[in-house]
Amino acid sequence: MMIFLVNLAQILLMILAAPMAVGIVKKMKARLQNRQGAGISQPYRDLSKLFGKELLLAENASWIFRAAPYIVFTSTVLAASVVPVIVVDSPFSWTADVIALAGFLAIGTFFTALAGMDVGTAFGGMGASREMTFAALAEPALLMSIFVLSVSAQSTNLSVMIHHILEAGLLLKPSIAFALIAMLMVSIVENGRIPVDNPGTHLEVTMIHEAMLLEYSGRHLALIEWATQIKLVLFATLIFDLFFPWGISGTVAVSALLIALGLWVFKLIVFFVLLVIMETGLAKMRLFEVPQFLSTAFFLALLGMFMHYILEVGAQ
């Protein structure tokens, strides 16, 4: 019974903490750029304001346009429910499969792109086509880097993989280093961060993700924004699970859970600091360089896979 509650709690934690996480990122970024910046709870205020606002629909919007925000939000929440945050095992851990995870994320991307095209504006279509181009390259890279870990754990189940990594201990494995770099590169693209996309921009020529959302308002916009925020935390957590799972709790003992929670927050903050430093330091790359960036990620992951088979399996 306890485990049900813990699991529910960790899903809710991720959903509810996501806006704050984004608030922290924005605040840190502002301070780094010598600005005061909004408070860290600003995303909550934005969301609640949007939920209260009147919903405006484009004239030729179909049911897809109206359904998309709910589908995007649900699929993101489902994806989040797959990823362990503070406790490894759950009654549903047999569903915690990385391929399912990638599938949920793909559904979200797919419907965002459909909605972008649905209203028939130029920006929506442009954003959708860019998003799909990148998604087509990002998915294989994401899966490939996860598979590097899957093959050594011999499972695509996240819980099993985390257990395997915890048992193996800290090892200097080239395959894992390569997979990590690939994974980080994919996360940047999937979350639309600098240097690939700029979440804060509304400049037509450069935007990718935002272009698809231009026609949204009110609670639709709120749901999509929220889903985006969850996705950022989700990717961070996934990276912790796969590469730095130390501290995550194997039991439901309260003390272990508290340690796991504390470590999770600590890891998130470290991650965000690095993210902010990178985003401040780098200029946005030109659009046509993104596929190359993604193929580099894919090849890094592929190299990691080779390394695993050639160097690590062969040596045992």
Place this chain on the structure above:
Amino acid sequence: MYWFVFLLGAPLVAAAWLAFDAHPYRSAWVNKIAAALTFIASLGLAVQVLRHGRLMVWDGWFFMDAFNVFLVALTAFVATTTAIFSGPYMRHELEAGKIDGNRLRLYHAMYQLFVFGMFLGQTSNNLAIIWLSLEIATLATVLLVSLYRTPGSIAAAWKYLIICGVGISLALFGTATLFFASSDVLGHGEAALTWTRLYASADQLDPTVMRLAFVFLMVGYGTKVGLAPMHTWLPDAHAEGPTPVSAVLSGLLLNLALYALVRCKMLVDASTGTHFAGNLMMGFGLLSLLVAAFSLHKQHDIKRMFSFSSIEHMGLMTFTFGLGTPVANFAAMLHMTTHSLVKSGIFFTVGHAAQVMGTQVMSDIRGLINHQPGIGWGLLIGTCAIAGFPPFGVFTSEFLIFSAALQSYPWTVSILLIGLLIAVAGLFRFVPDMTYGEVPEHAKLVHANMLPVYIHFSLALLLGISIPGFLASWYHQAAALIAGGAT
């Protein structure tokens, strides 16, 4: 021992001297004398080896057995006659303004360095040094091929450098892999690359690793032998370089690469206990024979045509060494001898023919016999000899090859026969037109030095009519030695 010092020392000293001597007559004489010294030294060594068996020199860093002393003697002989030929030939090029004094120094120094590389490789007991010597010989000949600095020669030399560079690095990879297998058995030191030690303990080497190593050695050294499909550098390098260089490339350098390959094959087949290396060599040999025979027909440049003939014969030799029986090895060595003699003789003649007509394009070379009978007859006789007409030595060796093939792999004989016939048809498609017919107006008389050519051809004739007894027993010793590894 003193002979050996002469063999390696004379070319080195001469190379150093010639690098600073641009005097056309004196430098040509130094070149000749150094080559002749090595020939005398090689004969001295041959007598010792044939009397006393295998000779180890300098703590076993170098060694001489019947197989390599035979190659050393052949190399020294062809190097000497080529040096004799190159004297007047290069003087003509100097007078024609195709090269200057600096280039002449470069030519002579690189020629001697090349000869040094040949001897180093053929006598070394260390696989890494064999590899290194092939690289020295390659780099020296690259500079020789580009001697004229024409666009064609630069492009040919670059192609030669790159393709053979890659080939030779694959051979190094093969050597490293071999060392990987042998350091397990012979310890981590020079011994694990020393050929005699390796051969003595071949049966302990890991067969799988040896097989992998041989694939790389085959492709690597095979590139230098000129085996198809890695042969593309060879026709260009032969066509664009000075004629003496074409002669030593065909007559000597390819032999050294084949020698390295055969040594490795002996090791690998002894280690695996199978005929794996032999089979691979037979396959590459047959392929090269066929590719070269067909390509012969499509040539316009006379030197290119004869270089394809070299590929054809190297393929034939590789095939025959691949057969691995004593008869086959005997035949292959005889063929190596006759081919080196005849082919370098042909290139000498072709060089003069090109000087006479001022071109290497076959359709512009006409009426050589009417114009300068020495050159014309030389070309015709040489072509008959290389085509394997009796009574020349090539006929004898090809006959032996056929009988060796019939013994072990009868079905290959038909392929060999087809390949050789196509090649002969190719040769006689062009050569009669060049020797007979009207003399073109632009033809000029050159001072032709046909003595080396006739020496080569008469030796080939002698080998065809009857092989002298001492030579036959020499070949037998070497053949048995090589075959020892194939069982």
Place this chain on the structure above:
Amino acid sequence: MSSELLQQIITMGAALMLLISFALLSQKRMLSLLHWFALQGIVLAAVTALVGYTSDNTELYISATITLMLKGVLLPWVLWKIIRQMHVHREVEPLVNIPMTMLIAAALVVFSYQVTLPIEHLSHLITRNTIAVAMANVLLGMLMMITRKKAITQVIGFLAIENSLFFAGVGATYGMPLVAELGVAFDVLIASVVFGLFFYHIRDTFESLDLNKMEK
């Protein structure tokens, strides 16, 4: 302890070498190509020195020093000078586009793994797996030579092959005998001089280092 550490070093070195081979193939600008090439030399020297340290093989220090001087510093510097002096175009100019090259490269890695598979099961040396990586690196270097137009990129491919061979020697057998190592180093030096000579000949004759101009 020592052998485990040795294995870690060699494994890491192999991974880096393979990464650099891919990086060399994916570069679009000459300067970054040279940087990666120099990095390869430095990684190679570092791995050699570390292997020498852990396996108590002092001969390897000599090799490491030569490698660092020659391949990490001297050759990249000379190539850079040549590029500057000859006004070589800054782009790499591949014949086959880069993603395609990378896919072929990946296929080559799988191929070399397949070929060396039987050894890995038979042998008992801890570093046998580096043979597969070294072979892959050699093939990738050849791929680079085939798919690039310029004489300089061909030479970098050639030198990268030499580097991989050296790595094969160090990784698989803790270094070839000193004679072999010195011979190879000498050879690389002389070959580079010849290459350099040829750059000038080619430029003087064809007024470009683009190899397409050589074909008649």
